[in-house]
Amino acid sequence: MVKRMNEKIKIRRIDYLPARQVTFSKRRRGIFKKAEELSILCESEVAVIIFSQTGKLFDYSSSSTKDVIARYKSHTGGEKWDQITLHQLQLEKENTIRLSKELEDKTRKLRQMKGEDLQDLDLDQLNKLEKLVEASIGRVIKTKEKKIMSEIMAHANKGAELIEANNQLKQRMVMLSAGGDIGPAGIMELDNLNNVGEEGVTSESATNVTTCSSSAFSLEDDCSDILSLKLG
């Protein structure tokens, strides 16, 4: 039998690893026992949570550690953390429901504007809708015409500028050719270029306006199906 040194231990880190591990194990159980005794003797709720140096978890609770933690949170205002999150979640869900309803409403109205799902409308609603759509097409056509005009004007202006620029170039060419090596053939080519530019601008615009059968109305992905519907 080995006696202890006649010296009480100091409460400081135990450097010798094996001794520290043993002490950890013994004292840990000691605390758990004390905790249990306290909870029984005094009818109290006790939880002890211990992490060893290596990160291992040991816990004791007279009831359930989680319950004690929950009670702890409610006593320290920690309840708020969860409740705030839950409340945010609740708000977010209500928001989602609201948005879904609005979206559904907008979707239905859009379909009706496109002439779909009309069977549930009464005569009054159909007349209102008809007026809406008529007013709409008037504005669409007006807008389109304005756009066409502005594009024509833009192209015409650009064409005029080009003609003016080319005329100036031709003049220079003539001046240079008078004392240089460029003959009449070169001037003819410039003339042709000029004419092509002038007519091309306006005729392209006009073609776009009258035919317009090319690209899809890209903003209306879910409207394009209408084009294939039978109107009968």
Add this chain to the structure above:
Amino acid sequence: MVKRMNEKIKIRRIDYLPARQVTFSKRRRGIFKKAEELSILCESEVAVIIFSQTGKLFDYSSSSTKDVIARYKSHTGGEKWDQITLHQLQLEKENTIRLSKELEDKTRKLRQMKGEDLQDLDLDQLNKLEKLVEASIGRVIKTKEKKIMSEIMAHANKGAELIEANNQLKQRMVMLSAGGDIGPAGIMELDNLNNVGEEGVTSESATNVTTCSSSAFSLEDDCSDILSLKLG
């Protein structure tokens, strides 16, 4: 000085309240001391949470009780509780964003269908839109005409039934008057009622069809403003 009875105490509830309170106080501090010693001796993280019988909270921690609890949660999978809620919140927020975008898109398309906000569309899009609206108005008018026809038919049928019923009533009246107290005046009233009913049904429908200036297009709360827009 009073000696203790030569009997070790049993670990059971202390019935005498003052003694229980004192024991609670002493042992509580004893546990906290042990906990601190353990944390120092073995470089471990310790938390002790105690609720007295009266619900009062006492806690010790080598660092911070909340930190230890957080660490406890992460070790017991309790992390999931918060993370699930947070994840749900995250999903809900993403959902909200998605719905908001869809709603914005639908709102914009609806406005364009109504002939508003067209300035940003190019010629191609305007032409597509024009075709959509034209197709729409065709369907709206067709639907309206069908509705009118069916209403007329319904009213006409009902009118015919009424006429038939009234004729039968008139016959009975005539038969009764032959041996009773109803004179020619009564028969005339029945005739008038008959005519009013017959014409009233069809004329009301026709009026509705041509004028239709009464109630609002209730499905289009945010479309009604269009009616007051100037088209020039």
Add this chain to the structure above:
DNA sequence: GTGGCTATTGTTAGGGA
């Protein structure tokens, strides 16, 4: 890591202030 041993130290019941 656990458990036993034992000398020593620490805790605490019971009492009083």
Add this chain to the structure above:
DNA sequence: GTCCCTAACAATAGCCA
């Protein structure tokens, strides 16, 4: 609730298996 006191008891350091 606290602190002190003291005797009794519990916990545990150091060591081994």
